[in-house]
Amino acid sequence: MLQGWDNFYFLIGSAAAGLIGLLFVVVTLTAGSERSQALRGASLYLTPTAVHFAVVLSISAVTLMPRLAASTTAAVSGFAALVGLANAIRACVGIRRPRPGAEPPHWSDFWLYGVVPAAIYLGLCVASAGLWAGANWAANAMAALLLLLLLIAINNAWDLVTWIAPKAKRDP
Numbered sequence: 001m002l003q004g005w006d007n008f009y010f011l012i013g014s015a016a017a018g019l020i021g022l023l024f025v026v027v028t029l030t031a032g033s034e035r036s037q038a039l040r041g042a043s044l045y046l047t048p049t050a051v052h053f054a055v056v057l058s059i060s061a062v063t064l065m066p067r068l069a070a071s072t073t074a075a076v077s078g079f080a081a082l083v084g085l086a087n088a089i090r091a092c093v094g095i096r097r098p099r100p101g102a103e104p105p106h107w108s109d110f111w112l113y114g115v116v117p118a119a120i121y122l123g124l125c126v127a128s129a130g131l132w133a134g135a136n137w138a139a140n141a142m143a144a145l146l147l148l149l150l151l152i153a154i155n156n157a158w159d160l161v162t163w164i165a166p167k168a169k170r171d172p
Contacts, residue, residue: 002063002070002073002131002139002142005063005139005143006064008143009059009060009063009064009143010060010064012056012060012146012147012150013056013057013060013061013064015056015150016053016054016056016057016060016150016153017053017057019053019153019154019157020050020053020054020057022157023046023049023050023053023157026046026157026160026161026164027046044091044094044095044113045091045109045113045156045160046160047087048087048088048090048091048113048114048117048156049113049153049156049157049160051083051084051087052084052117052149052150052152052153052156053150053153055080055081055083055084055121055124055146055149056146056149056150056153058076058080059076059077059080059124059142059146060146062076062077063077063142070131070132070134071132073131074128074129074131074132075128075132077124077127077128077131077142078124078125078128078129078132080124081121081122081124081125081128082121082125084117084120084121084124084149085118085121085122085125088113088114088115088117088118088121089114089118091113091114091117092110092113092114092115092118095109095110095113095114096110112152112155112156112159113156116152117149117152120145120148120149120152121149123141123145124142124145124146124149126141127141127142127145128142130142
């Protein structure tokens, strides 16, 4: 079912792997920040972004495994999507929960770090079920959703860098 998709999955999996490495650079930008604020930010913003990249990388790696049954690929993809969904829901709840004295999140954070990824993960769950059932549309849906997830993760990583870097320069 996933024959002919090798180059696509190799490309997006490699991109996700490289971008996971770049998130370590983002973490270094938080050096010198107040610890509780940095930990909360990492939990609500950085961790979900890393999970998005990890899900793209994991599903890509599984789809590239030779002679792996479609049911196994579907099960692993579905599990990864459920982990991502739980993480996206956690981000939604955390971003919506007000913190006294803290700077309120930007209105787009709830949508781009929580709701949109959660919708993509729900779609990945459906696509995984479709792969399990042998549906013709499932391979195309899986590819499109993983590409969307990669793009939203790139957007979120860019958002983090452009928010953290200027702040790091201002803080002594």
